[in-house]
Amino acid sequence: MNAPMNAAPVAAKKLKVATTSLAGCFGCHMSFLDIDERILKLLELVEFDRSPITDIKHCGPCDLGLIEGGLCNAENVHVLREFRKNCKILVAVGACAINGGLPAQRNHLDLRDILEEVYQTEAGISHGGIPNDPELPLPLNQVHPIHEVVKVDYFLPGCPPPADAIWKLLTDLLAGRTPTLGHGLMHYD
Amino acid sequence: MSNELTFQLDGEDISFTPGQTIMQAAKAAGVYIPHLCWHPDFPAHGSCKLCTVKVNGRFGSSCTMEAQAGMSVENRTAELDDKRRTLLQMFFVEGNHFCPSCEKSGNCTLQATAYELKMMSPHFDMFYPDRPVDASHPDILLDFNRCIMCSLCVTASREVDGKNVFAMGGRGILGRRIHINSESGKLADTDFAVTDRAASICPVGVILVKRKGFAVPIGERQYDKTPINEQVKEPTA
Numbered sequence: 001m002n003a004p005m006n007a008a009p010v011a012a013k014k015l016k017v018a019t020t021s022l023a024g025c026f027g028c029h030m031s032f033l034d035i036d037e038r039i040l041k042l043l044e045l046v047e048f049d050r051s052p053i054t055d056i057k058h059c060g061p062c063d064l065g066l067i068e069g070g071l072c073n074a075e076n077v078h079v080l081r082e083f084r085k086n087c088k089i090l091v092a093v094g095a096c097a098i099n100g101g102l103p104a105q106r107n108h109l110d111l112r113d114i115l116e117e118v119y120q121t122e123a124g125i126s127h128g129g130i131p132n133d134p135e136l137p138l139p140l141n142q143v144h145p146i147h148e149v150v151k152v153d154y155f156l157p158g159c160p161p162p163a164d165a166i167w168k169l170l171t172d173l174l175a176g177r178t179p180t181l182g183h184g185l186m187h188y189d
Numbered sequence: 190m191s192n193e194l195t196f197q198l199d200g201e202d203i204s205f206t207p208g209q210t211i212m213q214a215a216k217a218a219g220v221y222i223p224h225l226c227w228h229p230d231f232p233a234h235g236s237c238k239l240c241t242v243k244v245n246g247r248f249g250s251s252c253t254m255e256a257q258a259g260m261s262v263e264n265r266t267a268e269l270d271d272k273r274r275t276l277l278q279m280f281f282v283e284g285n286h287f288c289p290s291c292e293k294s295g296n297c298t299l300q301a302t303a304y305e306l307k308m309m310s311p312h313f314d315m316f317y318p319d320r321p322v323d324a325s326h327p328d329i330l331l332d333f334n335r336c337i338m339c340s341l342c343v344t345a346s347r348e349v350d351g352k353n354v355f356a357m358g359g360r361g362i363l364g365r366r367i368h369i370n371s372e373s374g375k376l377a378d379t380d381f382a383v384t385d386r387a388a389s390i391c392p393v394g395v396i397l398v399k400r401k402g403f404a405v406p407i408g409e410r411q412y413d414k415t416p417i418n419e420q421v422k423e424p425t426a
Contacts, residue, residue, distance in 0.1 A: 095289055098310050099281070100317070102290065108319040148314050155309040159289035183416045186304050188288035189295065189407055 015063040015174065018049040018087060022076040023103045023143055024069025026052070027160045028094040032066075034163035045174050062087045064173060067152075070100045071144045075137035084150040089173065092152045093166070095159040095188065097145060104143040111141055154179055158187050196260040203256075211251035211262055212240055221418035222264050223273050223302050225280075225392060226339035227252040231348065234340055237280075239273050239302065270306055277303050278312045283362055285317060285334035286393075292402045293394030295410025299337060301417040318363050325377035328399050335394040336367055342387045342396060343367070349386035354379045367395075 021029055029052060035042070050059040059065065059079075065087030071077055084090055095101040106114055115130045146152055156169050156179075165185040172179035195202045198211070198220055205214035215222050216229060226237040233252040240251045243263040251262070263269060280286075280299060288294045323331040338357065346354040354376070359365040371378035382388070383398055390396070407413070411420070 092310065095287070099287070099315060101287065104315075104317065105287070105290075107317040142317060145311070145315060147310060147312070152310070157309060181307075183304060184414070186307070187413075188300055188303070189291070 014045060014047040016049050016061070017046045017051070017064045017066070018059045018062045018083060019051040019053075019066040020059075020068065020079055020083065021052070022067060022069035022079060022097070022146070023072035023101075024094065024096045025102075026068070028068035028097075028158075028166075031158075031160035031163050032093075032166050035167050036163070038167055042170065046170075059083050059086045063089065065090045066093050067091065067097050067146055068093050070096045070103060071140060071146060071149060072103050073137040073139045077140075077149060080146055080150055089153045090150065091154045091156055091169065092146050093156045094161055095157065098147075098155055098157055099145050100143045101159065104145075107142045111139060115139075156181075159189055161185075162187065194256075194258045196256050196258060196262060198262045199264050199266075205256040209256050211242060211244070211249075211254050211256050214256045215251065215264070216421055219421050220264070221305075221421045222251050223270075223306065224252060225298060225302060225337060226341065228341055228390070228392075231341065231344050234344070237276070237337070237339060239276055241269065241272065243269065274306045274308050275312070277306060277308050278310075280337050281308070281311045282313045282315050283318070284336060285320065287334075291332075291335065291394040292397050293335070293391075295405075295407055295413045297394060297412070298392035298417070299335075301412035304412065305417050316363065320366065323369065323376050325375040326381060326399075327377070328383040329376060329381065329388060330397045330399055331369075331376055332395055332397065333366060337393055338365060338367070339392060340367075341390045341392065345390040346381075346385065346387035352380055352385065352387075354381045354385075354387060 019029065019032070033039070048054045049062050050056040059082050065083040067080065067083060067090065069076070071080065092098050096103060100107065119130045120127055154169065156165060158165060162185060165181055168181060168185055169179045193204050194207065195204045198215055201220070203214050203218045203220065210233065212222055212224065212227055222240050222242065224237065224240040226234045227240060235250045235253040238250065241248050242251045244254060245261055281303070286299065288300055291297070294300060320333040322333065340357055343355040343357060346352050353370055356368045356370055357365065358368045368374065369376050369379060388396060388398065
């Protein structure tokens with residue numbers, strides 16, 4: 001009622017975006033950076049919460065969470081649940097988040113056998129034994145995609161998804177549209 | 190013109206000759222009906238169910254059902270494509286389909302069909318079955334992780350090559366698999382040759398020719414640029 005007559009229009013509130021790489025290789029994040037100068041346009045619309053870009057350690061309340069990588073250890077599960085709790089929209093980005101990807105190639109092998117081979121019996125590396133520092137997250141028996149643990153709102157396939165596909169997803173979501181990929185942007189490889 | 194036999198496929202008139210299946214008539218007319226186990230050179234297997242259409246309101250496999258004059262067939266409806274996507278998701282979780290490390294990626298019928306039906310995720314929990322590869326043959330690698338049990342290799346080896354190298358066996362999702370007809374169970378101990386029809390019939394990345402990997406780069410392969418529904422009249426491998 002008492003608002004000044006000629007106040008400048010309030011700038012639209014920036015959306016909060018968090019990103020993380022679980023059992024991934026950061027390749028999806030690299031592909032994200034491949035949007036190049038469009039990131040400047042993006043920064044006019046969003047503000048980053050937890051992300052390798054900010055180095056914030058815990059995800060606060062966010063509008064959008066981008067998850068790269070699947071779940072290979074207990075910490076991955078905790079981070080994923082924190083993201084789900086805090087993000088209104090959660091997106092599985094890339095092959096590993098969607099089906100386990102490369103890390104899941106260990107799934108038909110026994111975990112103990114793998115650890116013993118890598119840290120004890122394989123020639124050419126120091127035989128210091130299987131690491132058991134309490135700081136280290138415990139590996140899961142098998143690698144799992146994230147939709148097996150939390151509800152995922154959208155999926156962005158690709159290894160990695162092309163920068164243009166990431167851009168399409170972001171611009172669709174920012175405009176309030178359901179994200180869609182055309183044939184050229186939809187790749188599983 | 191008046192003697193021409195036709196049926197309706199998604200409201201379009203498709204002509205056919207007596208004895209042709211719905212799938213055969215559609216392919217001849219250049220209309221895509223999603224399918225995996227059907228191949229124009231071989232009798233229909235009717236197992237993948239991806240080509241299910243609605244004929245006069247009832248579900249039927251278009252690869253086995255003969256076209257009849259005046260029938261009304263639904264194909265690319267949201268209802269049918271939803272069911273097809275679910276079937277695809279079941280294929281993807283039952284095997285180990287990791288496209289980024291697969292030499293068939295870009296040339297794969299399963300992958301191209303999943304693109305066409307906009308399959309964004311596997312939806313179900315993954316099975317991650319243990320399916321050892323067979324690299325015993327000097328010219329051919331068998332990676333059973335990607336097998337969808339279409340049985341085209343079984344048919345091609347038996348009917349065209351006259352060799353009977355492959356067989357389907359076992360029960361259940363994790364038990365059923367392709368067997369090799371040799372005492373050792375290894376491909377090296379058969380008379381399979383890289384020139385066999387069966388060597389080039391696999392719609393997914395199970396039967397791969399050795400030393401040919403990535404001759405065509407990812408991104409420039411058959412379905413990378415042109416979707417599968419626009420390649421209906423192309424010769425199938």
